[in-house]
Each structure stands twice: as C-alpha cells, then as structure tokens.
Amino acid sequence: MPGRRLGRWALLCCLLAPAAICRELDGAEIRLSEDCPPGYLEREGRCHLVSLYDQYASFTGQGGLRAALPPPARSYTAAQIDLGRYLFFDPLLSRERDMSCANCHRPALGFSDGQARAMGRDPAIPAGEPATGRLLPRNTPGLWNIGFFRLLSWDGKRTDLVAQSLAPVFAADEMNLDAGELARRLRQSAYGALLARAFGKDERYRTLPLVEQAAHALAAFQGSLVSLNSxxxxxxxxxxxxxxxxxxxxxxxxxxxxxxxxxxxxxxxxxxxxxxxxxxxxxxxxxxxxxxxxxxxxxxxxxxxxxxxxxxxxxxxxxxxxxxxxxxxxxxxxxxxxxxxxxxxxxxxxxxxxxxxxxxxxxxxxxxxxxxxALTDTSHMPRIPTSLPSGLSISAR
Amino acid sequence: MKRHPLLCLVLALLSPHAPAAVHTVSAGQSILAAVKQSAPGDTVRVMPGTYVETVYIDRDNITLQGVMVGGERPVLDGRNTLKDGILVAGDGVTVEHFLIRNYTANGLNLQGVNNFVVRHNIVQDTGIYAINPELSRNGLVAYNRISGVWDAAIYCGECMDVDILYNEAFGSVMGIESQTSQNVLIEGNYVHDNATGIAAFLIPGVSRKTTGNTVIRNNFVVHNNRANFAPPDSMPGLVPEGVGIAIAGYDEVTLEGNQINGNQSAGILLVDQATAFGSNFALDPAQDPTVNSARIYSNMLFGNGGEPLGLVAAYLADSGLPRGPDILDADPTSAGNCIYSKEAWFAVGVDHWSLCAQPTATAVASMRLAAPIAPRTWSDDQLGRNTWVAVCSACHNENGYLIGPPVARIQQDFVGAPEALAAWIAAPTRMNADFPPMPPQDYLPEKTRLAVARHVLGLQPKAAANTPPTAGSNVDESGN
Structure with missing residues (x-):
C-alpha cells in the first residue's frame, strides 16, 4: 500500500530532522536562521506560507475536499520565527526556570502532553522551594496549524495567538512570571541582543517592548507548525x-x-x-x-x-x-x-x-x-534546539 | 483532408488535456468504480438497473448521467441500510436522470463544491435531506421530484449563488430550505404536503453569520399540513406545521408571485431565531437573530390559517385572534420589512412595516454567476516553486543539508534532465548512502512533478553551510 509507505517515511524524516541542527549550533553563539521554515517562501523579507491548497478558489474557506485556507493573521521574518523557537523551548520563561512551553506542548505528542489535564504549579510554594504540581482544569491543546485559528482556548476567551502566547507564562498556576520579571530576564540574557537583531529593523514591531516582541516571536514560531501533507x-x-x-x-x-x-x-x-x-x-x-x-x-x-x-x-x-x-x-x-x-x-x-x-x-x-x-503529518516538525540563549538546559520536568 | 498520423500524435501530446471520455455502466457493475476510472471532463453514463452503493465523486468536472431506456431509469437504492446515495466533493459536477431512494442520511450531498448542476432526478425516502448542496456555490437544482425526508427535501446550507427551479418537493418536514445562505432564487417549484413548505432560516452555530438576497417567486406552496416527523430533539423537530413559507432570522427575502394556499397555520410566518430555535439550541453571539428587510410583494394567499398549530396557535392564543393569518410577523423587533398592502390579506404583526416600493424582483433572472468559478491558475513556474516550498522543503534546503540532499547535489545528479527527475520523484531509488531514502511523491500529478523538477534544477543554491548528517546521529527530543 503506497499510502502507508509514504506515512512511514514522513515519520522517519521528522525523527532525523534535529540531527541536522546539532551542527548548525556548533559553537557557543546562537545564530538566528536566515531561512524561512519548511513550507514558507520569503517575500520582501517575510516568510509566507505556501500550500497546495492555495490553488483552490474558496467560498467560506471551509468545507469540501479542495478549499482554500484562511489567511494567517500576521507574517514574520525567518529570524523572528527562529527566535520564537528558542523561546518556546526555554525554561527561562518560568519562575523556577524549569518549565518551558514545550514541557506541556511536546513536539512528539502533537504539541500536547499526553495527559488528561495539564499539570501546572502550585503558586503558593515560595521561590526556591521544590515546586508542587497542580492539576489544571483542562486538556493541553495541540498546536499544529494553530496559526490559522482565531478561537484558541477551549472556552473561546483567547482569540489572538500573540496574547495567548504569554498567558501561560503569566498564569500563577503555570509558569508564574510577571511582565516585569520576564522583561528583566530577557534583557539580562542573550535574548536582549537576539530580540534586537530579530525585531530592531522591523518597522512593524521594533518599537514594541521586549515582552511583546517575545510574544510575537512565540506566535511566529507556533504559526510555523503547519501540517497539510498527510x-x-x-x-x-x-x-x-x-x-x-x-x-x-x-x-x-x-x-x-x-x-x-x-x-x-x-x-x-x-x-x-x-x-x-x-x-x-x-x-x-x-x-x-x-x-x-x-x-x-x-x-x-x-x-x-x-x-x-x-x-x-x-x-x-x-x-x-x-x-x-x-x-x-x-x-x-x-x-x-x-x-x-x-x-x-x-x-x-x-x-x-x-x-x-x-x-x-x-x-x-x-x-x-x-x-x-490518516490525518497525521509531522513533516514540518521544527528543529529542537540543543542549546539555549539563556544557557539553561532543555529539561524534561 | 487526410491528417498525417505523426502530426496527430504530436498534437495529442501537446494538448494539455486528454479528450473527455465516456464511461458506460450497466446493471451489475459499480458506478463508483467507473467514477474512480474517470478523469476531469469525463461523463459516466449509467444504464437502467438497480445499483446498491454509495457513490462519491471527489474529482472535478465529472458528469454522472442516468440513461432512460424504454421508460426505465437507473436506480440508486440504499435498501434502507446505506447512508448516502451520492456524495459530491468535486467542482463542476453534474448529476442527472437518476432515481435515488431508500438511504438513511442523504440522497445527494454536495459539500464545498463550486459550479454544480443537479437536475431531472427523483429522490425518495433518503433520510435527512434529499438534495443538499452545503458550503457550495454557483449551482442549479432543477426539475427534480423529491419526497419523504425528515428535514428538507432540498436544502441549500450556507450556500451562495444558487438557483432552485421547477422542482416538486413534498411529503417531508420542509420542502425547500435556504439555510444561512446568500443569493438564492427559489422559483417555479411545486411544494406541497410538508410540515412547512419553503423555509429561509438563519441557523446558529455555523461558520456563516449573515444571510441575504434571496428571492422566492412564482412557487405553488399548498397544503403544507403534514405532522412534523423529525426526531423531537433535532433542529428540524422545531419546524412549525401548517406553514407555507417560514422565515426565521434570515434577512433580505423577497416573496412575489407565489400561490400560497391551504396551509392551516399561516401562509407566511416570520419569527426571530430565539422563538424558532431558542428552546432547544444555543443562539450565536455573532448573528443578528431578527428578520430584516423582508419584502412581500403580490402573492396569491388564500385559505391559510384555518386550523393553526404550534407556535402560530400559541401566538393567536396570546393575541385573541380568531384564526390563523395569511401573514404573521411574530417578531415585533423585526426591521426594514415592507409589504405590498396591509389590507389585501389577513396580515398580523405588520403595523411597523412599510409599503414596498417598486421595483420588485421580477428582473432577477438567475442568481448563478455569469461564468463558472474558475480555479486559481498557477503558471508552470508558480506550480513548480509552490510545490517545492509546500512539499519538498520539508526535507530539502537550498543552502545546505536538511534531511535529503541539498539542491546543488540534486542538480549534479540530474543536470539538464528535468523529465528524468520528474519520473524519479514518483518512484525514487536510493542514490546516496548519506541520506535516507526518499518517499515516493507519486500523488503529485505528472505536470506538477515536471514543474517542480524544472524549478529545482533552475535554483541558484547558496554555499552549503554544513556537512551531511551521518546515520545514527542523536535525536534530541526534549520534554519526551
């Protein structure tokens, strides 16, 4: 069955992807990619998704076999997307520096966590003491194709991926940072220079505070998680x-x-x-x-x-x-x-x-x-960093 | 003139499309098998006989045509066990001349389809809907005879630019329903013995939020007094009985020239979404629940309202009226509606309406588009580039090593031979021990493979920035 063969090879491609990156990161310096991720074409400095669904004229944009996709909310540069990739995997974004976005949004699990309900943190535990888990009320949503969605949270409250990206960072029972502390950490780590490099010349975002630029980077990266080759x-x-x-x-x-x-x-x-x-x-x-x-x-x-x-x-x-x-x-x-x-x-x-x-x-x-x-396709699996701008290691909790 | 055979061959090879073929299906054969053998532009002709199957049409520009011989037509029969008769997901599909019966879900379902034609079919007892274009655009449903379903016989759901003409729809919960649609012409239909004859409903909880420009003209809407036999917990279970034409929440409906007779609750009923559906279903925060901009021009309304039922009866009980009206607007918040005359008929709830100005909608000849909706056309260059980016870039990179070999290496291996590369893509053989074998890309049409081959051979690779991966490299999967 040719279809099954295709699926197996697609999986193999994904598993091998990170290996190429190990070399890209040889040496201490983090270098942001100048290349748009797979599936994207660079135009006027920004990365634009290309899909075979673009061939089709759409009506409401939904339904049937061959319908066009809704347009993404924003477009970003290769460097902004790549910076988001580092932030996504960096535990610097949690109070105890031990929890990254990827702790719950695990790449191999469709960017979900395999748990019935997400495991957060008890915010009452003082800083420095071992964190205690707190079971959150809902299931961790997967992130593939999230860039096309306007309805992001289970209850319909969140409709903008940029704002949503920092919601778990600021949630007391999740990563539990506040905006001031996040800004301080970004400024005092290599992220300060990387954010300047990625956003400093971009008319759209350069005047934004560091924290908002980081939110855009996280949204840019998550938007690149595209699965349309099943x-x-x-x-x-x-x-x-x-x-x-x-x-x-x-x-x-x-x-x-x-x-x-x-x-x-x-x-x-x-x-x-x-x-x-x-x-x-x-x-x-x-x-x-x-x-x-x-x-x-x-x-x-x-x-x-x-x-x-x-x-x-x-x-x-x-x-x-x-x-x-x-x-x-x-x-x-x-x-x-x-x-x-x-x-x-x-x-x-x-x-x-x-x-x-x-x-x-x-x-x-x-x-x-x-x-x-048969709807499984992870051929555009992003490369997982082997070192992080914060100097922290990528840790499983 | 005698043509040179070689010239003919060359012309045939140069022609972008193979000539349309005709596939004939006879009793005992499978219609679906013939559809699967067909290419865009082909016609599948089905001879008389009984075909017990579900036929799905997932490719474009197919004509599925029943052939009548000696008064017999082909029958698609679900034997009350199969769910769907025909499922259409290809653009430009025509289905005609069939008898479709005894399915449990739908007779003929079109989802996300442009440029469709459904005509001269008989559809009986097919469950929920009989003919239902949904999320579809630019189509014709004409000359069909439809009966015996527990929702709408003809259902135009979230449609646009559709004509529903000269059908007979009866013995169902609704005869014809335009649901959350835009630009619909319902004309010349004979709609009788349903619970409600013709419905224009704005339905909550769907992706479309607005409705408009719907003309219901010159229909015979008579004796729609059937008891509602839909499951009571379903949406059609709320459809009123004894109503000729019902409008719920739907905007910009024009009624003219209809014969609306003998419907025992009311001839024409207008209600807001909450009254129509709110008892059992959530309303939609993004939709306006009231009926706006209805226009009722001259219609023949007679003998309606003699024995009102359901929500019309409840309205009358509250208002103390002696019998059901020809026209009832049960929503005092409706706005922008107009009527030909408030005195020509027994019209209730129209005090806040204006009198309609001319012109009427008689000048509307069709809601279909002047030309078929064309697929977006990509040049060969665009096709090659976009396929490269959308598909190939998962493993190949212009600058260096990703999973498969870099562009420069591919160019070395296939220098000046895009045809060979296009063929290799479909059935790859291992060429480099340094890289994992490539999965076959045979799902891409030949034209696409050739375009992408030309594209990749024409790329200007940047300097390779890294070295090829070696087998057995550690895979770093954090968090797992």
Missing part, C-alpha cells in the same frame, strides 16, 4: 490510492450527515472554528465545566467549547476539553452513542444541533478511527 492531503491532491479502503470508508462516514462530523470539523483544517456544546461527561469527581458560558455570559453557551482541528489528532490523546476519553475509539463511541448520552440531566444543556444519533456499528466506528489516523 495521506489525506495526498488523496485530495489526486492520489487515488493514498487512503486504504478502510480509510476511504471512514472518510465517507466522516462526511455523511448520519454522523455530521465534517460539518463542524470542516476540511482543510477540520474545524469550522465555532463553539459547541457536546454534553461530554466530566471525569469522576470533577465539577461541571461551564466553558464558554463564563466568557460570554450566555446561559445557552453553558458547557460549550472550541471545536478543535483534527490534524495530527492521533498524536494528541487523551481527548476533549477535560481529557476524559483516552483513545480515538472512545471519542467515536461517544458520538455513536447518540446526542446527550452523557449529559447530566441537571444541566439542561443546549447541545449543538449537529450532535445527532448516528447509526455506527463497531466496524464503522473503526473505519472512522482509521480515517482520523
């Missing part, structure tokens, strides 16, 4: 045997209105970027999460959450806003069990109208899972 995409671009018979059956179910999967998870991003109440159960002992209700102050959005994209979804288990489902099979079964099957009668939720009563036998549920696994 076997599904090969099928879209004309390879009729890129998907197996089972995966094609899964695609046919995915777009059937019996399931209505594709109406919310609209290609090519596999999200229509809306909020929806599904009636997902909470894990035992966890109180009901009101989701978007708290953000928008609307009773009818009680329990509504962001509809995530499904690219690389096979890598980001567990699933849903609270990580209640360990495997894709569990997620598909949840939908197959029908509208409202796990919703608390006490909540009287307004479950989204696309949540229906599909008729899916076990084989069909397996077909859907097989299709979801």
């Amino acid at each position: 076997r599904y995409d090969y099928y879209v671009f004309g390879a009729n045997d890129a998907l197996s018979e089972q995966e094609l059956r899964g695609l046919t179910l995915f777009r059937s209105f019996d399931t209505r999967c594709s109406e919310c998870h609209t290609p090519p991003l596999f999200s229509n970027q809306q909020l929806a109440t599904l009636g997902v159960p909470e894990p035992v002992g966890k109180p009901f999460d009101s989701g978007a209700q708290a953000v928008f102050g609307r009773e009818d959005l009680r329990g509504a959450f962001r509809i995530p994209g499904l690219r690389n979804v096979a890598l980001t288990a567990p699933y849903m806003h609270n990580g209640v489902f360990g495997q894709l099979e569990d997620v598909v079964k949840f939908y197959a069990d029908g509208r409202g099957n796990s919703a608390s009668p006490a909540e009287a939720l307004k479950i989204h109208w696309h949540i229906v009563h599909p008729r899916l036998d076990p084989q069909q549920q397996g077909d859907l899972v097989a299709f979801l696994r």
Whole structure:
C-alpha cells in the first residue's frame, strides 16, 4: 500500500530532522536562521506560507475536499520565527526556570502532553522551594496549524495567538512570571541582543517592548507548525490510492450527515472554528465545566467549547476539553452513542444541533478511527534546539 | 483532408488535456468504480438497473448521467441500510436522470463544491435531506421530484449563488430550505404536503453569520399540513406545521408571485431565531437573530390559517385572534420589512412595516454567476516553486543539508534532465548512502512533478553551510 509507505517515511524524516541542527549550533553563539521554515517562501523579507491548497478558489474557506485556507493573521521574518523557537523551548520563561512551553506542548505528542489535564504549579510554594504540581482544569491543546485559528482556548476567551502566547507564562498556576520579571530576564540574557537583531529593523514591531516582541516571536514560531501533507492531503491532491479502503470508508462516514462530523470539523483544517456544546461527561469527581458560558455570559453557551482541528489528532490523546476519553475509539463511541448520552440531566444543556444519533456499528466506528489516523503529518516538525540563549538546559520536568 | 498520423500524435501530446471520455455502466457493475476510472471532463453514463452503493465523486468536472431506456431509469437504492446515495466533493459536477431512494442520511450531498448542476432526478425516502448542496456555490437544482425526508427535501446550507427551479418537493418536514445562505432564487417549484413548505432560516452555530438576497417567486406552496416527523430533539423537530413559507432570522427575502394556499397555520410566518430555535439550541453571539428587510410583494394567499398549530396557535392564543393569518410577523423587533398592502390579506404583526416600493424582483433572472468559478491558475513556474516550498522543503534546503540532499547535489545528479527527475520523484531509488531514502511523491500529478523538477534544477543554491548528517546521529527530543 503506497499510502502507508509514504506515512512511514514522513515519520522517519521528522525523527532525523534535529540531527541536522546539532551542527548548525556548533559553537557557543546562537545564530538566528536566515531561512524561512519548511513550507514558507520569503517575500520582501517575510516568510509566507505556501500550500497546495492555495490553488483552490474558496467560498467560506471551509468545507469540501479542495478549499482554500484562511489567511494567517500576521507574517514574520525567518529570524523572528527562529527566535520564537528558542523561546518556546526555554525554561527561562518560568519562575523556577524549569518549565518551558514545550514541557506541556511536546513536539512528539502533537504539541500536547499526553495527559488528561495539564499539570501546572502550585503558586503558593515560595521561590526556591521544590515546586508542587497542580492539576489544571483542562486538556493541553495541540498546536499544529494553530496559526490559522482565531478561537484558541477551549472556552473561546483567547482569540489572538500573540496574547495567548504569554498567558501561560503569566498564569500563577503555570509558569508564574510577571511582565516585569520576564522583561528583566530577557534583557539580562542573550535574548536582549537576539530580540534586537530579530525585531530592531522591523518597522512593524521594533518599537514594541521586549515582552511583546517575545510574544510575537512565540506566535511566529507556533504559526510555523503547519501540517497539510498527510495521506489525506495526498488523496485530495489526486492520489487515488493514498487512503486504504478502510480509510476511504471512514472518510465517507466522516462526511455523511448520519454522523455530521465534517460539518463542524470542516476540511482543510477540520474545524469550522465555532463553539459547541457536546454534553461530554466530566471525569469522576470533577465539577461541571461551564466553558464558554463564563466568557460570554450566555446561559445557552453553558458547557460549550472550541471545536478543535483534527490534524495530527492521533498524536494528541487523551481527548476533549477535560481529557476524559483516552483513545480515538472512545471519542467515536461517544458520538455513536447518540446526542446527550452523557449529559447530566441537571444541566439542561443546549447541545449543538449537529450532535445527532448516528447509526455506527463497531466496524464503522473503526473505519472512522482509521480515517482520523490518516490525518497525521509531522513533516514540518521544527528543529529542537540543543542549546539555549539563556544557557539553561532543555529539561524534561 | 487526410491528417498525417505523426502530426496527430504530436498534437495529442501537446494538448494539455486528454479528450473527455465516456464511461458506460450497466446493471451489475459499480458506478463508483467507473467514477474512480474517470478523469476531469469525463461523463459516466449509467444504464437502467438497480445499483446498491454509495457513490462519491471527489474529482472535478465529472458528469454522472442516468440513461432512460424504454421508460426505465437507473436506480440508486440504499435498501434502507446505506447512508448516502451520492456524495459530491468535486467542482463542476453534474448529476442527472437518476432515481435515488431508500438511504438513511442523504440522497445527494454536495459539500464545498463550486459550479454544480443537479437536475431531472427523483429522490425518495433518503433520510435527512434529499438534495443538499452545503458550503457550495454557483449551482442549479432543477426539475427534480423529491419526497419523504425528515428535514428538507432540498436544502441549500450556507450556500451562495444558487438557483432552485421547477422542482416538486413534498411529503417531508420542509420542502425547500435556504439555510444561512446568500443569493438564492427559489422559483417555479411545486411544494406541497410538508410540515412547512419553503423555509429561509438563519441557523446558529455555523461558520456563516449573515444571510441575504434571496428571492422566492412564482412557487405553488399548498397544503403544507403534514405532522412534523423529525426526531423531537433535532433542529428540524422545531419546524412549525401548517406553514407555507417560514422565515426565521434570515434577512433580505423577497416573496412575489407565489400561490400560497391551504396551509392551516399561516401562509407566511416570520419569527426571530430565539422563538424558532431558542428552546432547544444555543443562539450565536455573532448573528443578528431578527428578520430584516423582508419584502412581500403580490402573492396569491388564500385559505391559510384555518386550523393553526404550534407556535402560530400559541401566538393567536396570546393575541385573541380568531384564526390563523395569511401573514404573521411574530417578531415585533423585526426591521426594514415592507409589504405590498396591509389590507389585501389577513396580515398580523405588520403595523411597523412599510409599503414596498417598486421595483420588485421580477428582473432577477438567475442568481448563478455569469461564468463558472474558475480555479486559481498557477503558471508552470508558480506550480513548480509552490510545490517545492509546500512539499519538498520539508526535507530539502537550498543552502545546505536538511534531511535529503541539498539542491546543488540534486542538480549534479540530474543536470539538464528535468523529465528524468520528474519520473524519479514518483518512484525514487536510493542514490546516496548519506541520506535516507526518499518517499515516493507519486500523488503529485505528472505536470506538477515536471514543474517542480524544472524549478529545482533552475535554483541558484547558496554555499552549503554544513556537512551531511551521518546515520545514527542523536535525536534530541526534549520534554519526551
């Protein structure tokens, strides 16, 4: 099966990628890349994403096999993107200098963390003492294709990737820095010079404070995490045997209105970027999460959450806003069990109208899972730094 | 004139497209198999017979054509076990002359499609919708006879630039529904014996937020008094019974020349989103829930409202009116609506409406576009460059070593031979022990492979900045 072969090689490419970089960083000095990341073309000094989806005229930008992508919010230079890569992996951004963005957004796990819910920090522990974990209320979202999204947080509160990038840095129960301390650390480390190099001549950003420039760098890097070369995409671009018979059956179910999967998870991003109440159960002992209700102050959005994209979804288990489902099979079964099957009668939720009563036998549920696994592509995996401008080591917690 | 055979061959090779082919499918064969064999521009002709399958059309410019012989047409039959009859995801697709029946989800679903034509089909008992273009643009749905679904027989969902003409839609929860769409002409249809005849609904929780420019003209909308048989917890479960034309939240609807008779709740009903859907579903913070800029010109309204049900009955109970009206605007906050006359019919809730100015919408001949929506055209240079960047740059780099060999090395190996490189890309063999083998890129069309081969051979590589990776290098995966 040629499709399977392609997938295996794509994986091999990713695993080998970091090796090339070790050499790039020989010597003490950090040198920001002058080259746009894979998938980007330099034009007038900035990196612009190029995708084979650009060939297609779009309507709403969503739906069907061959639709255009929504435009990214901003464009950045190669150096800005590369600087974001260092910041993303640097524990300097946490109070105890032991937690980077990548601690929870792990590259090999679709930039999620493999945990049901994110593990933060107890902010009450005094500085210098061993940190104690604190379980956060929601699942760590994966980051592939995040640059296309306007709805970023589960509850719909965050809509700008630049602002979102520093939210965990400043959160008391996550990385727990404040803006003043972050600015001081950036200024007093090699980041001061690197930020000046990356942003100092850029009319758009050069007058911004260091902290905001760092936020832009983090957004620039995350925007470069683009996944549009899966076997599904090969099928879209004309390879009729890129998907197996089972995966094609899964695609046919995915777009059937019996399931209505594709109406919310609209290609090519596999999200229509809306909020929806599904009636997902909470894990035992966890109180009901009101989701978007708290953000928008609307009773009818009680329990509504962001509809995530499904690219690389096979890598980001567990699933849903609270990580209640360990495997894709569990997620598909949840939908197959029908509208409202796990919703608390006490909540009287307004479950989204696309949540229906599909008729899916076990084989069909397996077909859907097989299709979801065909959405995996990490060929544009960024290179992971081997040394950091802060001098800190990249540590796993 | 006799053509030289060699000249013909040369011309054929120079021609950018192979001539359109006709594939004929006979009873006992698979329509899907024929579609998979077809190329853009081809026609798949289906002879009479019963075909029990789901057909998906994922390529562009395919005509799927039933052939009627001796009064028999081809039947796509889902036997009440298959979900979908035909799923279309290719642009420029035509589906005509079929009988599609007994599916559980949809008869003919088009999603994210431009330039579609669906005509002269009979669709019966296909579950949710019978013919449903969704997120689709510039299309025609005409001369179809559709019945027996628990949502809308013809459903235009988040569509744009669509004509729905001369269909018969009956025996369903809705006959024709324009959902959160723009530029739709619904004309000359015979819509009867549904719960609601024709609906224009702004639906919450979808990606489109606005509606507009929808003309409902010269339709026969009669006896839509069927009991709503949709599941009560579904969106169509809220569709009112006994209504000719229902407008909920949807803006810029023009009604003229319709015959709206014998609908027992009301001839025309206008409601806000909250009244229509709010009991069971969340409204959308980004949508305006009221009906604005409706225009009701001359229509023939007679014998409506005799036995009102559901929300019309509830409205009447509150207002003390004796029977259902021809026209009811149940939303006092609606704005910008106009009517031909407030005295010609039994019209309720229209005190705040104005009288319509001329002209009416009779001059609108079609909502379809003057020319098909063309795909963006890339020159060969653009195609080569963009494919290089979008696909190849994951492993190859102009400046040095990434995963595969650098550009300079490729240029050495294939100097002056883009055709050989294009062929090698599709079926690579190991050329360098220094690098991992390349995965085949055979999913790229030949034209694309040749363009990218020409592009890579024409690049000006910068000096190689590093040395090739060696096998077994440590992979640094922090945090894992």
